[in-house]
Amino acid sequence: xxxxxxxxxxxxxxxxxxxxxxxxxxxxARNLPYYAFCSFYRMLAxxxxxxxxxxxxxxxxxxSRAYERVMIPAIDIAQSVPVVGFFPAAIYFxxxxxxGSRLGVELAAIFLIFTSQAWNMALGVFEAIRTIPQDSIEAxxxxxxxxxxxxxxxxxxxxxxxxxxxxxxSWVAGWYYLIACEIITVGxxxxxxxxxxxxxxxxxxxGRSGELIAGLAALLAIIxxxxxxxxxxxxxxxxxxxxxxxxxxxxxxxxxxxxxxGAVGPGITRAVxxxxxxxxxxxxxxxxxxxxxxxxxxxxxxxxxxxxxxxxVGSVLLLTVxxxxxxxxxxIRTLMQPWPAEVKRIPAATIAxxxxxxxxxxxxxxxTVPCAIYASESPRFARRLAPIAEIVGSVPATALFPLIVIxxxxxxxxxxxxxxxxxxxxMQWYLLFNLLAGASQIPADLKEASRxxxxxxxxxxxxxxxxxxxxxxxxxxxxxxxxxxxxxxxxEYFVYRSxxxxxxxxxxxxxxxxxxxxxxxxxxxxxxxMVLVVVLLNRLMWRRLYDVATxxxxxxx
Amino acid sequence: MALLELNRVSKSFTHAKGALRVLxxxxxxxxxxxxxxxVGPSGCGKSTMLRIINGLMPATSGQVLYRGRQVxxxxxxxxxxxxxxxxxxxxxxxANVELGLEAQGIAPAAREKRxxxxxxxxxxxxxxxxxxxxxxxGMKQRxxxxxxxxxxxxxxxxxxxxxxxxxxxxxxxxxxxxDIWQARDMPVHTIIIVTxxxxxxxxxxxxxxxxxxxxxxxxxxxxxxxxxxxxxxNEGFNALTDKVFSLIEERA
Numbered sequence: 001x002x003x004x005x006x007x008x009x010x011x012x013x014x015x016x017x018x019x020x021x022x023x024x025x026x027x028x029a030r031n032l033p034y035y036a037f038c039s040f041y042r043m044l045a046x047x048x049x050x051x052x053x054x055x056x057x058x059x060x061x062x063x064s065r066a067y068e069r070v071m072i073p074a075i076d077i078a079q080s081v082p083v084v085g086f087f088p089a090a091i092y093f094x095x096x097x098x099x100g101s102r103l104g105v106e107l108a109a110i111f112l113i114f115t116s117q118a119w120n121m122a123l124g125v126f127e128a129i130r131t132i133p134q135d136s137i138e139a140x141x142x143x144x145x146x147x148x149x150x151x152x153x154x155x156x157x158x159x160x161x162x163x164x165x166x167x168x169x170s171w172v173a174g175w176y177y178l179i180a181c182e183i184i185t186v187g188x189x190x191x192x193x194x195x196x197x198x199x200x201x202x203x204x205x206x207g208r209s210g211e212l213i214a215g216l217a218a219l220l221a222i223i224x225x226x227x228x229x230x231x232x233x234x235x236x237x238x239x240x241x242x243x244x245x246x247x248x249x250x251x252x253x254x255x256x257x258x259x260x261x262g263a264v265g266p267g268i269t270r271a272v273x274x275x276x277x278x279x280x281x282x283x284x285x286x287x288x289x290x291x292x293x294x295x296x297x298x299x300x301x302x303x304x305x306x307x308x309x310x311x312x313v314g315s316v317l318l319l320t321v322x323x324x325x326x327x328x329x330x331x332i333r334t335l336m337q338p339w340p341a342e343v344k345r346i347p348a349a350t351i352a353x354x355x356x357x358x359x360x361x362x363x364x365x366x367x368t369v370p371c372a373i374y375a376s377e378s379p380r381f382a383r384r385l386a387p388i389a390e391i392v393g394s395v396p397a398t399a400l401f402p403l404i405v406i407x408x409x410x411x412x413x414x415x416x417x418x419x420x421x422x423x424x425x426x427m428q429w430y431l432l433f434n435l436l437a438g439a440s441q442i443p444a445d446l447k448e449a450s451r452x453x454x455x456x457x458x459x460x461x462x463x464x465x466x467x468x469x470x471x472x473x474x475x476x477x478x479x480x481x482x483x484x485x486x487x488x489x490x491x492e493y494f495v496y497r498s499x500x501x502x503x504x505x506x507x508x509x510x511x512x513x514x515x516x517x518x519x520x521x522x523x524x525x526x527x528x529x530m531v532l533v534v535v536l537l538n539r540l541m542w543r544r545l546y547d548v549a550t551x552x553x554x555x556x557x
Numbered sequence: 558m559a560l561l562e563l564n565r566v567s568k569s570f571t572h573a574k575g576a577l578r579v580l581x582x583x584x585x586x587x588x589x590x591x592x593x594x595x596v597g598p599s600g601c602g603k604s605t606m607l608r609i610i611n612g613l614m615p616a617t618s619g620q621v622l623y624r625g626r627q628v629x630x631x632x633x634x635x636x637x638x639x640x641x642x643x644x645x646x647x648x649x650x651x652a653n654v655e656l657g658l659e660a661q662g663i664a665p666a667a668r669e670k671r672x673x674x675x676x677x678x679x680x681x682x683x684x685x686x687x688x689x690x691x692x693x694x695g696m697k698q699r700x701x702x703x704x705x706x707x708x709x710x711x712x713x714x715x716x717x718x719x720x721x722x723x724x725x726x727x728x729x730x731x732x733x734x735x736d737i738w739q740a741r742d743m744p745v746h747t748i749i750i751v752t753x754x755x756x757x758x759x760x761x762x763x764x765x766x767x768x769x770x771x772x773x774x775x776x777x778x779x780x781x782x783x784x785x786x787x788x789x790x791n792e793g794f795n796a797l798t799d800k801v802f803s804l805i806e807e808r809a
Contacts, residue, residue, distance in 0.1 A: 449643040452611055453657035453708065454633050463656065467647045553647050554690070 029214045032199070036218050039182070039195040042106070043174050046113035050170060053118045054163070058125025059155065072126065079119045080534045082485040084180055085527045087112050088514045105193055109181045116177040117170035124166035128159040157241045164238040168231050168394075175223070175396035176426075176483075180490055183398060197399065204402030205497060216399060223394050337521045346509065346529050353492070353505035354533075356416075357484050360423035364431050364480060369473075372435035376442055376465050377457075389432055397425030398490065405494050405501070415503045419491045426487025427480040434479070438472025439465070441555065470553040474546045478538070485534055506530055558625050559586035560747060561610065561712065566619035568605055569772075578772035579605050583619070585766060585778060587712075590746040592738060594758035597768030598805055603751045604716050606773070610749065611635050611714055632712075633661075636705035636745075640717035642697040644689040650676065650700050651685040657708035675703040678737070695726035702730075706737070706745060715750040719757065731761060735785070755801045759794055760787050767804045777804050 061071035090111055095104030132154065140150050182197025192198065196219050203212040375382035401422060408418035442464065450460045493502045493511035500516075502508040506526055513522035568580040579602035587593050595603045608614050610621055612631040621628040636657065644653050654672040663671070676685055679699040689697055698718060705713060718734075719727035737743055752758055758765050759781060767777040779801070783793050 443641070443643070445639050445641050445643040446645065448608070448613055449637070449639060449656075451613055451631060452635075452637040453704075454631055454660040455656070456660065459660060463645060463648065467645070555646060 029211055032214060032218050035194055035196050035199045035215075036222060038193075039178055039197065040222060042109055042113060042178055042195065043171070046110045046117060046174060046178075047167070047171065049110070049114045050117035050121055051167075053114075054121035054125045055159075057118075057122040058159070059129055061122075061126045062129040068126075072123075075119050075123055076538075077535070078115070080482060080531070080538050082482075082489055082527075082530055082534065083112055083115050083177060084184075084486045084489045085510055085530060086115075087181055087184055089523070109178065109193055112181055113174045113178050116173045120173075121163065121166045121170055124162040125159045128162040129155060132158045160241040161238040164231075164234050168235070171226065171231075172394045172396070172429075175219075175394070176398050177486075179219075179396045179398040180486075183401065183490070200399055201402050204406060212403070219399055220395060224391060227391065227394065331524075334520050334524055340519060340522060342509070342522060343525060346506070346525065349504060349506045349509050349526075350529055350533060352503075353488055353507060356420050356423055356492075356503075356505065357481070357488065359420050360427050360484060361477070361480065363420075363424055364428040368428060368431040368435050368476075369469075371432065372439040372469055373461060373465050375436055376439035376447075376469075382436065382440060386436065389429075389436070393429035393433060397422075397429075397487070400425065401490065401494075402496075406496060409496070409501060415492070415494065415501045418494075418501075419488075419503050419505070422491030423484050423487045426483040426491075430480040430483055431473075431476040434472040434476030435469055438469040441472075442468045443555070467553050468555065470549045471546075474542065474549050478542045478546065481537065481542070482534075485530065489530075506533075559622075560589045560624060561749075562586040562622040562625075563606075563610070564620045564622065566606070566609060566616045566621060567772075568602065568609060568614075568617050580609075580616075581772040581774050583773070583775050585775060587747060587749060589711075591763050592748045592750070592761060593764045593766060594762035595749065595751045595766045595768060596753065596755055596758045596801060596805070597773065598770045599753060601768040601770040602773035603768055606768075607637070607714050607716050607749065607751050610712075611637050613637075633708075634711040635714050636708050636710035636712075638698075638701050638705045638713065638715040638718045640720050642689070642694075642701045642721075644697060644700055644704075646689055649686050649688055650681060650692075653689065653700055654704045654707050656704060661708065672703075672707055675707045678706065679703045679733070693726075694722050695730060698722060698730060702734075702737075706743070709744040711745065711747060713745045713748045715748065717752055718750065720752065720754065727757075731757065735761065755798050755805075756789065758801065759783070759797050760789065765801060767801060769805075777801075 057071065057075075061067050087108065090108040091105055094108040094111065095101075098104035098107060136154060140154055178195070179197035179200070182193045182195040182199075183201045196215060200212060200215045200219075203209075203215060371385070375385060404421055404425075405415075405418045408421065409415065412418075446464055446468075447460075450464050455463060488505070488507040489510060490507070492505045492508035493500070493515075495501075495515075502512065506529065510523060510526040510530070513519045513526060563583055563585055566580060566583045567578070569576045569578045571577075583606065595606065597603050605614070609616050610628070610632070612621075612628050612635075623632055623634065645656070648656070651669070651672050654676055655668050658668045658671060673685070676682065679702050681696065681699050681703065684692065684696065689700065692700070698721075701718070719730055722730065734748075738746070738748055750758075750761060762781055765777075765779045765781060766775060767779070768774065769776045779797070781797065783791065783797070787794055
């Protein structure tokens, strides 16, 4: 309901949004650094927003059960919404907001990337704070440690490992959606966003394979550099903040040739720390130096504070009410329009799309599960696979879309296979990473017990490996399906050399309504059916399976 | 011929900064019917030694002989009991106990019958369908013990079996272990138990092997002549405990 209202509100702005032709995109390797910069700064801006958001949202949700009951399901819903579908709506909204300037498109892209990054980071912070051992909290309380000291010594450090890990995932997701945004803008939409995605699409469209490869190489270089210079040192640093006393933490993140480059990383981490620590310390010192502030001594301040709080809460409430009312009004206006005949085809289209999703899911399972099983048997294989999979998996599959589609269209002449392949690229890595993590967490003594009692390889799979990876299989499946729905929107409809290739499905219907007919009602209805299917699948199937699995296959013994 | 013989066994692990020597030049033998305790400070490689005897990992040099034949791969006449119990959390007590029997290819009916016998023996009658997470620590280790006994091994290998339990539970389980060892109808007569609790070794064992740390060397092989059942307040008991303690301390 809320989603529908927001959507309708977005589309209301469409009327005000002037048609805007973006800057001309020149496909030349010389301009590549500029495009790379454009993409990177969008990522950075969105990530900064997501970081701030998660550091505010997570601790707030962890403050009380009452907050948690509202804020965590809200994240759940936000996570299950196919972000890509909202991009056109977001463009209309932000362009209108920015009075028709190009800034609006930028804001829309940053907003979209933000939505792909923020939720899992906020959840990570929330979980980290929630799982702080009660003993540690009590120890600080017993020393009479107040708010700031508690934040500095306990809450923030506790968030670090989860936040770093989820940041890595968020960047992977962010790249995926950034490239998607940029491709969409070059393709059917009427706005242009200079960046690597649009460059790749344009190069593919013009058949310039040399430039296409240069663009892919640039993207890969940025991702590898980020991994080596930022993420690897950060994850090593984050290990210090772990609570578990895991004995078998073999370093899996090392890739021979990149180790030399990695030496740069600790330097950067040190530099960042040498800047941050004095700041944190000086705030702490300043706070200790000032005598404890007693607001009760200044009645005016107390009253002003109260008034300010009432005003703030009041204005937020008013804004929410205003937004809701105008959203519902817009929704009703949209729904009052005559319903096109296509609406009747939505159920069939949903089934067609579901079949494609199931096919892609089956292919993903068919290779990731054996991989995980083998990794659990051979630590050497696991050690080798992890860094490679990490690099390959962090390449946004959307960057390969133009290549894949053009290739498959040339070979088969149709879109069906291409569509399944594209969904696959949005699904498989989530499964692989979750399964590998699950396989690596099988306790060594359980493996030893199976060997000691002479279990055959097949019996070990049946009694140990498969049950042990069930929880991670389900977590992986839930995220994979989330990724799949997003990929679906991009994968069923493709414009190449001003010719539209499409298959029959919900994603194609949505794209068709968005880019060709511009029928707000159809966009609304297709998006809503998609959200409905996603939410229903999550509630009725995945959540339940997950609850059963975590109960039965939990690793406590 | 000794039932089990270790002949100049050494073990080292290679890691990034070279090799870590864990065991060095260990030789001893175990006769059928003996209860041998291996004690040493943590990190002396005593658990590694147990795994080498079971065949879970190969020795770097030296050999392990079982009935005069070199052990190569898992020795199916041994069964291992773990400190962490190592029960499959998703299998019931009965399914856990049947694990080794299934691996031997025993038919379901016979499997079930034998599992029930050993579940009764360790006093878990009535808990056949429970899951490990529903049991207390002591009960979990009883499952671990039943699982090992069910395969009717010649040698029972125990890796710190009572160290994760509270002291009172550990006392009860030690008494039960001795009962099982002394019972005539049990196929297992030989037990090798690894522990860092010296009193545990003195209370249970016929022989105590004392290991030093980094690398683990055999520093003493003591015969325990105290009459059974042993009393912890007995003078001889305390004298032996002190002796083992000082042996470990002077090497540490």
